[in-house]
Amino acid sequence: MRAGILTALTKHRDLAEVFLSILVQIPLAVFLGHYYDQSSFMDSGYLVSAGLNPYTSHLVTIFSPYSFGFTPIIGDPPLWPLLLGLIYRLTYNISSNIFLYNFAIKLPVIASNLGLAYLTKKILKKQGASEGKIRFAWLFLLFNPFMLLTSSAWGQFDTLISLLCLASLYLLNKAKTIKSAVVLSFSVVLKPISFPLIALPLFSSPRRGISKVVKYILISVAIVVVFWILPFFFLGWAIPGSSNQITSFFTRAGGISLFSIVELLKNQVTLPISLQLLGYLWVPALLIGYYLIYRNPPMNFNELTQKAAELMFIFFLTFSWVSEPYIIVAIPLVLIFLPQSEMNFRNFHFLWVIPLIFMFISTNFFQLFFLVSPQVISWLAQFDQHIRFWRLLAQFMVAVSFQFFVWRLAVKMLGFKKK
Numbered sequence: 001m002r003a004g005i006l007t008a009l010t011k012h013r014d015l016a017e018v019f020l021s022i023l024v025q026i027p028l029a030v031f032l033g034h035y036y037d038q039s040s041f042m043d044s045g046y047l048v049s050a051g052l053n054p055y056t057s058h059l060v061t062i063f064s065p066y067s068f069g070f071t072p073i074i075g076d077p078p079l080w081p082l083l084l085g086l087i088y089r090l091t092y093n094i095s096s097n098i099f100l101y102n103f104a105i106k107l108p109v110i111a112s113n114l115g116l117a118y119l120t121k122k123i124l125k126k127q128g129a130s131e132g133k134i135r136f137a138w139l140f141l142l143f144n145p146f147m148l149l150t151s152s153a154w155g156q157f158d159t160l161i162s163l164l165c166l167a168s169l170y171l172l173n174k175a176k177t178i179k180s181a182v183v184l185s186f187s188v189v190l191k192p193i194s195f196p197l198i199a200l201p202l203f204s205s206p207r208r209g210i211s212k213v214v215k216y217i218l219i220s221v222a223i224v225v226v227f228w229i230l231p232f233f234f235l236g237w238a239i240p241g242s243s244n245q246i247t248s249f250f251t252r253a254g255g256i257s258l259f260s261i262v263e264l265l266k267n268q269v270t271l272p273i274s275l276q277l278l279g280y281l282w283v284p285a286l287l288i289g290y291y292l293i294y295r296n297p298p299m300n301f302n303e304l305t306q307k308a309a310e311l312m313f314i315f316f317l318t319f320s321w322v323s324e325p326y327i328i329v330a331i332p333l334v335l336i337f338l339p340q341s342e343m344n345f346r347n348f349h350f351l352w353v354i355p356l357i358f359m360f361i362s363t364n365f366f367q368l369f370f371l372v373s374p375q376v377i378s379w380l381a382q383f384d385q386h387i388r389f390w391r392l393l394a395q396f397m398v399a400v401s402f403q404f405f406v407w408r409l410a411v412k413m414l415g416f417k418k419k
Helices: 002-031 035-049 079-090 098-126 131-143 145-153 158-173 177-190 192-197 210-234 243-251 258-266 273-280 282-295 301-318 324-329 331-340 346-361 376-415
Strands: none
Touching: 002 098, 002 131, 002 145, 035 079, 035 098, 079 098, 079 177, 079 210, 098 131, 098 145, 098 158, 098 331, 131 145, 131 331, 145 158, 145 324, 145 346, 158 177, 158 192, 158 301, 158 324, 158 331, 177 192, 177 210, 192 301, 192 324, 243 273, 258 376, 282 301, 301 324, 301 331, 301 376, 324 331, 324 346, 331 346, 331 376, 346 376
C-alpha cells in the first residue's frame, strides 16, 4: 500500500517537473536562436520547400532583417533540411510568423530533451544507481542551463543525436543488433557528430558473432546510402563536390578546441594551408582509441558507455572545430558511467561549466537574441572591434582549460576498473 502511494507520488512529481521544464523551454524556443545556425535552418527550410538546393548559396530576402540575405550552405546531411522544408510548409508558409517558424524548428529539440531525460533515468534505474544520483541526472537534463541554452535556445539538435546514440547502445546491450544499427546510423545521417561511435558496436563483445557484425555493417551502409547519398539524386540537388566544400569541414579551426589559437594569431577560422593536415588528426586518434577498445572490449553496459564517452573525448581533443553543442553527446554517457564508478561528480561539472563560460566569451550567447533585436549582431561586431584581441585570448585560454579537463577526465575514466 505504502509502496503504491510512493510510486504514484513519484510519477506525479516527475510529470510536474517535465511540465515545468517545458514551460522553461517554450519561451527560449520561441524568442531565441543562434544567429548563424538558426538563420541557416530557416533559409534551408524555405529553399527545400521551394524546390531549391540548400547546398548552394541563394539570395533569400523573405526573412529580412533576420537572415543573411545570401544563405550560407547548410552543413547537415539531407535528412535535416528535408524536415526543415516540411516545417516551413506547415508554419511560415501559412502564417508568415517568424517566431512560430522558429518555435516549430525547435519542437524536435524539446522532445529530444525530454526523451533524453527519460531514457537516462530508465537506464540508471536498471543499472541500480542510487535514488539521489538518478534524481540528479533527471533534473540536470531537464533544467541545466547549458543543456537548454545549446538546444531549445540555440536551435541545434545535438540532444536528438545524443538520444539516438544512447538508445543505440541500450539496444546493443540487449543484443538487439539490427535495431541498434538502425538507430545509430540514423544519428549519423542526421548529424555526423556521432560518427566517432559508429564502429563501437563491432567491438562491444567478442561473443556477437560474425553474422551480426556483417548485418550491422550492411544496415549501416544501407542507411547512409539511402538517407544521405540518394536524396541528392532523387531531389536533383548537386552534391557538394568541390574540393573547398568537402575539405571545409576538416579545415575549420576554432570553437572550444586548441585550434582556436589560429583565430588568435592569424585572425581567421581556417587552418593555414601548411597545417591543413592537422584537420585530419582525429582520424588516427580515433583509430588508436578503437585499438585500445579492441584490446579491452566492453563486456557490459556501463563499460560500453565508458568507451563511448572516451571516443567522444578523443574526438573533442583532436578535431579542429568543436562547437559548444557538440559536448551534449558526451554528457549523458558520463552521467550514466559516473554513478557506477568511484569518481567524484565534481569532475563531471567542468564538462558543462567551461563550455557555458565559453558561450559568453565567444559571443554565441549574445547572438541568441537576434530575433528579438536584430541590431544585436551589428552591436556585437562594433564592440568586438575594441576588445577583439583580448576576447580571442580569453577564448583560447578557456579552450585550453577545457582541453586540459577533458584529458584529465578521459584518463580517469580510462584508468577506472569496476571492482
